[in-house]
Amino acid sequence: MDYKNYTVYENANGIEIRGIKDFDLGHIFDCGQSFRWLKQQDGSYIGIVGDKVSRVRFEDNILHISNSNFDDFVNIWYDYFDLGTDYGEIKKILCQKDEIMSQAIPFGQGIRLLRQDIWELLISFIISANNRIPRIMKSVEALSQNFGRKISSEEGQFYTFPSAEALSSCPLEQIELCKAGFRCKYIHKTSEMIRKGVVNLSTLNEMTTDEARNELIKLSGVGRKVADCILLFSGTKFDVFPTDVWIKRIMEVLYFKKEATLKEIDQFSKDHFGSLSGYAQQYLFFFARETRIS
DNA sequence: CTGCAGGCCGGCG
């Protein structure tokens, strides 16, 4: 069956999608935008999106997704993997910007910005502050196990990401089971603010980027960097440039050739990358990680 | 044992 530019075949296991370009699971899942996909020994990844547990594999330019049918492709995966965006075109434009980008992009040629659930991202990136990725993953998993819904699948037991109601209606001591340390009080408070409607996550896409960022920063544990990650990795805004310690170092080494402030980097990305800032950030991040620039 | 990690918060000048 065809959908947009893709051909989808259903089989006993799930679906096969043909016609996919600019796609690499390692680049997609190992650039810090998602914390719930686990790499398997055979190179596939298993993860949970909403309440669907699937295994994905990309081989010979065919994307295999288990536990899914054609409707799931249309309703979930097409958007989730941002398959409506022409990354070839984006890379072309970014390469024309400067030599650094044309050098960096080949390293992460298969990067895609996932369109993930914004509520799950909000809590996940609150946990990411001053933390390490393995611990972030453990905390997100613990929250799900303690407060999410159990899903039984061919791949084993998984847990959905808990709702704002679930995370705000229990005592703080319960949240502390997820071992997120001082961030637990932010999780608890932010969950309560979302439940009460102090900030409405579903209307951020109707605002300008600055307005949306300022809304998110009202939440406890959300600063500039976390807000930009949430906007970018939910597919809400692409003209953001989340600047963590890595990106700061990369920008100083590659572009500024000296120390730079967050403000200078922000202004530079706006002027230089404009509406494609978010994509540029991902390629630069991956490039730095692969080449160990520091 | 000390240092530190994909920042944020709060207090101070």
Added chain:
DNA sequence: CGCCGGCCTGCA
């Protein structure tokens, strides 16, 4: 305002 110290936890 901008700057800076402290921070849960776990691993090097």
